Amino acid sequence: MHADPEPPARYSARCLAYIRRTREFSLWMTRLPHRMPGSDDETLFRDWSRRSRVESLRTYGRGRTGSPRTASACDEIHHDEGVPLTTTQPPARTNGRDDTARLSAAIDIVRHQDTATLLALLLPDLAGPELRALVGRCRFAHAGLLVCPPSVAEVRAELAAHGLDADEPRRPSVVVRERLALRHRRDVADLDVGILRPAVRGLDGERRAVEVFVLPVPPGSGLADIAAHERDREHEAHLAFEVERPDPLVLRGLCATFARHGAFADGGGYNPHEDGTVFYFTAPADSKAGYGRLELYAGGDHRQVLAAHLAEFRARQPAETPLRLSTGA
Structure with missing residues (x-):
């Protein structure tokens, strides 16, 4: 029996956070393959971005080992649209690397x-x-x-x-x-x-x-x-x-x-x-x-x-x- 009551007390909160992130990711993946209705400029731009994300995901892993961190796809979600920027943002600057x-x-x-x-x-x-x-x-x-x-x-x-x-x-x-x-x-x-x-x-x-x-x-x-x-x-x-x-x-x-x-x-x-x-x-x-x-x-x-x-x-x-x-x- 664990003497410290804190870990069990935090268990529900931690699980709830994982569930919410999973739902966010699911929402993003649901919207990603579908073109948004409308013809205004913002919609057209989001459609360009959507296609870029789909292509990046489709080709991810060619010539690489390992797999993408799916949890990180929810790290930068636009909550108004449910669209993360992770797959379209260039990698961080590589200052100091060889x-x-x-x-x-x-x-x-x-x-x-x-x-x-x-x-x-x-x-x-x-x-x-x-x-x-x-x-x-x-x-x-x-x-x-x-x-x-x-x-x-x-x-x-x-x-x-x-x-x-x-x-x-x-x-x-x-x-x-x-x-x-x-x-x-x-x-x-x-x-x-x-x-x-x-x-x-x-x-x-x-x-x-x-x-x-x-x-x-x-x-x-x-x-x-x-x-x-x-x-x-x-x-x-x-x-x-x-x-x-x-x-x-x-x-x-x-x-x-x-x-x-x-x-x-x-x-x-x-x-x-x-x-x-x-x-x-x-x-x-x-x-x-x-x-x-x-x-x-x-x-x-x-x-x-x-x-x-x-x-x-x-x-x-x-x-x-x-x-x-x-x-x-």
């Missing part, structure tokens, strides 16, 4: 997410016609990160292990290389940053990529401190959206939309090696995507529009910008 884990997480996001879901997570206030208009103008293109292996060959081997093209050409980096040099007070010539961008096929059939900035850090190179700092802080990790048919009017409108929903200009640049222009933004504080930065990528030379974006970036906190880039503060 390059292998961080690369694997980025590839997983690219494979399992879609444009509408990620935009709604990155910009929580974005919804309705404005969300649909944005989805019509840009598409989720890649997840980006900086890795610092002893050699480029190690990254290629890891990409091959994920079934990706390990022979993808390594292109020179311009923007990230300059940001690293400024942040760590190094000469640009000392930082051999290149870009690998192997294609990744999404579950929805979209052709995307994982953008891997590679800074080789061989033993004795004197770059180990930079590598440790960047792995921990993830300054260059971002989600990117490629602009369809970019022109100055469209680019200005997209930048204005991002700003209106809480994103701040965070630099950018033109890469002549790829003939592409990038616009970086800091995600809003209430972003739920697990990434602190987002990118608009526009093929071609759009430095005229970029100049205004960079001017806004510099003018927002002119006295603090060099400090923030140097220290990550």
